[in-house]
Amino acid sequence: MVTILELHGYEEFQKYVANIEPNQPNSRPxxxxxxxxxxxxxxxxCIxxxxAEPVVKAYLNELKKEITFVYVDVGNRETWKDKACPFRTDSRTKLMVIPTIILWNGVRRLEGSQCAKRDLLNMLFEDED
Incomplete structure (x- = not known):
């Protein structure tokens, strides 16, 4: 039910999100x-x-929802620490810390140590009413 994709670097990320259809009926989150x-x-x-990774992986293995989970590698430490890192400057991501989990085209996100907390993952993945 959970489709997992892995992207490496900003260029792959850009290409992928350019093809996400916003707010399509019946589209997977x-x-x-x-x-x-x-x-x-x-x-x-990144410590x-x-x-966070084993907590997130275990959570995804138990999740009974149709979602697409996209793992994005932001690069090495030097790339990430650069203030001009495109993941930091992109208005769609505005990353300040990693790990960060974002519900794409929404406002929900978890940052840093929040990503390793199951109760917060539950809240992030709750259906919107």
Whole structure:
């Protein structure tokens, strides 16, 4: 039920979101998870991302909803720390910290250590009435 996509870098992210149809009836919600690039060990260089990832993965495995979950690698530490990093400056993302989870085309988001809290993930994924 959950479709997971992985994107690497800003260019792949740009191409993907350009094709999301906003507010289409019966369209699957898109949730975007921004995280630091993975090291050869398979873990991100970002400590908060390493903490959040297993919680988010476990939550997605239990989720019984039709959603598209997009994992976006924002790059290495140097790329992320650059004040001109496009993920920081893009008006659609306005990232200040990673990890960040955004309900695309909505206002709901979790930032930093919030991403590792199941109760907050529940609130993010609740259906809008």
């Amino acid at each position: 898109v949730v975007v998870y921004f995280s630091g690039e993975k090291l050869p060990s398979g873990e991100s260089w 908060d991302c390493v903490e």
